[in-house]
Amino acid sequence: MGSTTETKNRIREFGETNLINIVRNIVGSTEDNDVEYMYIDGITLAMKIDGLSLTTSKMPFMTHFDMGWKVMASVVSDFLAKLTKPLYAVVSITMRGDDTIGDFRELIRGLGSGANYFGMRYLGGDLNEGADDVIDVAAIGKPMTRPIGRKPRIGDVLVTKPLFGYTGLVFKLYYSNELDRWKDVETVMKGIEILKRPEPEVGILNDLLKHADCISASMDSSDGLGKVLWTMATNGKVRIRVYGLPINDDLLSSLAEIPGVKLEEVVFNGGEEFLPVFSVREDCVAKFRDLGFVDFARIEEGNGVYFNDSPLKFRGWDYFTGWTG
């Protein structure tokens, strides 16, 4: 017994998804979604809180400015997936006492520039001392349509931007200590740029709104495409059959150059692409193609996620346990 029991009792063994279920059971909160909807005085608002710890999230090529920008981008990305206009943000910052003022200033500049770029007002917040640097951004947005959940409709098609794989490629090279060797390859550089300064396309919100009726469900891809697919399949009690990969040719030719990297892994288990995935009526696909989206999966009766007739083994990113295979 002893140490085994001890270890099993640690958060690390449980994984983020199980921990979130513990929260849901205790708090009795409603269905999980990328944003939380609220109803005040007859109007519907959306709220989102998203955070990161510099100890676990800041990769060597990222600056404090990047981290501030990135956490702003992460809330905006969730809003975009729900056709919600970002309005106001507040930020709680925990810093270590021996952090430098220069880093602190850069972090704030990143937060401020990010908020500005995405059209949000950064109103202020809280500041505390701790044993890690933690940045939590909470934001309020105005949903421009009825609330959108995570349960796709049978017969629908999934669409997203064909920009998966870049961040997955960087993660893969980084964790196998090969990033330095390949860092001048254009797709790797693009992956690093996305990780440093993600730019959810708030500019397409008005165009998306024209086709809001097409959408039955949506998710942001920040924990990886595999996580999106498994979550949608489970929540919607449907089967998702993937028939293509949402990637472009640059990525394909790059992977041919770099040995030991599997295409499916970097596409499904990446994360932090901050791309929206929409489940849309089949007759709407052309409209989304006009906005630069590609279709890549179909919603069927059944359960699970299938790719090339086999269950999809990649499940995306889970804090505490890492990638879930």
Next chain:
Amino acid sequence: MGSTTETKNRIREFGETNLINIVRNIVGSTEDNDVEYMYIDGITLAMKIDGLSLTTSKMPFMTHFDMGWKVMASVVSDFLAKLTKPLYAVVSITMRGDDTIGDFRELIRGLGSGANYFGMRYLGGDLNEGADDVIDVAAIGKPMTRPIGRKPRIGDVLVTKPLFGYTGLVFKLYYSNELDRWKDVETVMKGIEILKRPEPEVGILNDLLKHADCISASMDSSDGLGKVLWTMATNGKVRIRVYGLPINDDLLSSLAEIPGVKLEEVVFNGGEEFLPVFSVREDCVAKFRDLGFVDFARIEEGNGVYFNDSPLKFRGWDYFTGWTG
């Protein structure tokens, strides 16, 4: 040069107030207040984010349940000072991987019970792994009056509940390693209880609303009464003359028993009492007395904070530098 320059460059040397000014300068945000007001579709809302790190905030007598409760209480306390009804909360939690599931559950139970007790819906949130446990709560409330700032009107009187000193006494004993010796004294027990389970009186909101016209400014006391007074004096460009202490007889007799504890220090430099301080018209004082408030200071032309004709030396709690003397 060398190490001196290095040290001066650290956040710890700057103090929370200076860091907040750095944020304000970069972000260009408006005047500082206990809550941030937002205007959406013609309605006014208030938003607040408040956080704590368990490493720097959890005292030995506090449980994880207490910490969850406490951070919910801290946002509610800010809302109460602004006559704002708390409505919805989201929480971002950063945990260390080797924390136990039991502690995690207790933290969530504390957050859930706190939200419930104060009449807020805890909607969900984010969960990340880090090198410290950090809990950030963001909440939305509905202001029941026009926005209330921090600039008291000349001629006004400050009122608050006569419950200062309890938490200051516990902090003082704790930092001088004497808490164990005095922990069975009733006022010390009460101080510990306030620190573990603060209970901002949301129940008096409706009564306060009847006298909303009396109020020119307000602040929550979470960083200590000294901080409230200096902030109001500075923001309002007024002099505050303190003519009494907002305490009750129990505290006084207790302090007579415990040697080496200065009354003014525990009253002005405590913090975490989570009591509202209102600046009200002089002719309104009787109405606030009926609700259990006491008056203790007067707003005059001039600047600074005076107590017994001398500038008040206690300035309350400042993260990174500790108490500011």
